[in-house]
Amino acid sequence: MGRLDGKVAFLTGAGAGIAKATALAFAHEGAKVAIAEINVEAGRTAEREVRAAGGDAMFIETDVTQDASVGRAIEATVAKFGRLDAMMNCAGGSLQEDVPVHEMDLGVWQRTIALNLLHPFLCCRHGIPHMMKAGGGSIINLSSHLGLMGSEKPAYAAAKGGIVSFTRTLAAQYVDYGIRANAIAPGTVRTERSIKRYENQDWLFAENPSPAARTRVAKQKMYPFSIGEPGDIAAIAVFLASDESRMITGATLPADGGRSAYIKVYVPEE
Numbered sequence: 001m002g003r004l005d006g007k008v009a010f011l012t013g014a015g016a017g018i019a020k021a022t023a024l025a026f027a028h029e030g031a032k033v034a035i036a037e038i039n040v041e042a043g044r045t046a047e048r049e050v051r052a053a054g055g056d057a058m059f060i061e062t063d064v065t066q067d068a069s070v071g072r073a074i075e076a077t078v079a080k081f082g083r084l085d086a087m088m089n090c091a092g093g094s095l096q097e098d099v100p101v102h103e104m105d106l107g108v109w110q111r112t113i114a115l116n117l118l119h120p121f122l123c124c125r126h127g128i129p130h131m132m133k134a135g136g137g138s139i140i141n142l143s144s145h146l147g148l149m150g151s152e153k154p155a156y157a158a159a160k161g162g163i164v165s166f167t168r169t170l171a172a173q174y175v176d177y178g179i180r181a182n183a184i185a186p187g188t189v190r191t192e193r194s195i196k197r198y199e200n201q202d203w204l205f206a207e208n209p210s211p212a213a214r215t216r217v218a219k220q221k222m223y224p225f226s227i228g229e230p231g232d233i234a235a236i237a238v239f240l241a242s243d244e245s246r247m248i249t250g251a252t253l254p255a256d257g258g259r260s261a262y263i264k265v266y267v268p269e270e
């Protein structure tokens with residue numbers, strides 16, 4: 001018996017990375033999954049992969065920053081699968097142009113907030129009425145360790161920090177309907193996007209590494225559990241979507257190998 005048997009889950013950004021791994025994991029545990037994704041090719045591929053693994057999936061072309069598009073995607077999910085039990089609001093990410101406040105283009109701030117903070121609000125706005133009808137549900141939002149602390153990315157940190165209090169508020173507002181809301185705050189997850197952005201960079205291993213490279217290597221030594229695979233976050237999402245986590249609501253679970261929990265003094269080797 002699957003841990004999510006009989007449940008219907010809606011996942012945004014499930015054409016890639018964490019949400020795609022979660023769609024596969026949810027389906028493996030018996031859930032029917034709706035893949036809401038802006039990239040048609042990626043969404044169709046994810047749908048095929050879930051089906052090839054024996055699951056039930058539907059891809060819905062969706063722009064999660066647009067209210068009407070999200071509304072249509074939720075309605076299509078319920079029309080096909082009959083109900084809504086779990087929602088993982090996962091599409092998101094930061095921009096390289098997310099630079100110090102006095103230098104930032106206003107559009108960068110607005111795009112980052114729309115994708116990372118407006119989007120979960122829109123999904124909840126359209127999805128919660130169906131969870132109420134189903135007699136309960138589980139909302140899973142994506143924060144980041146950078147949302148639990150300050151960082152050099154102001155727009156992303158503000159959006160992901162906002163997720164923490166938005167999630168607590170959802171927990172308070174919908175407890176009487178049996179709806180739980182939690183967030184996951186990952187450290188570094190080796191999605192294709194982050195591998196492209198952060199890995200295989202020669203400068204990291206140069207003989208005279210830059211200060212930035214030194215900092216990255218030092219951080220890895222201080223927080224060896226802080227780098228994970230999409231499947232690590234999918235495992236947490238399965239737990240949060242399932243009834244096994246029925247005592248947990250309003251929480252943000254850091255999956256960051258302790259990066260937001262402790263500071264360890266690192267003494268560089270000579």
Ligand SMILES: NC(=O)c1ccc[n+]([C@@H]2O[C@H](COP(=O)([O-])OP(=O)(O)OC[C@H]3O[C@@H](n4cnc5c(N)ncnc54)[C@H](O)[C@@H]3O)[C@@H](O)[C@H]2O)c1
Nearest residue numbers: 013015016017018038063064091092093142144188189191
């Ligand atoms: N990867 C990490 O290291 C990491 C760390 C902390 C937090 N996170 C958070 O986890 C979440 C998932 O990250 P990921 O690395 O798996 O992302 P990813 O870039 O691998 O995948 C994101 C998916 O969202 C889709 N998408 C983008 N804009 C969209 C839109 N407007 N409408 C619908 N779909 C859209 C993309 O096409 C892509 O398929 C994000 O919210 C991110 O901020 C990731």
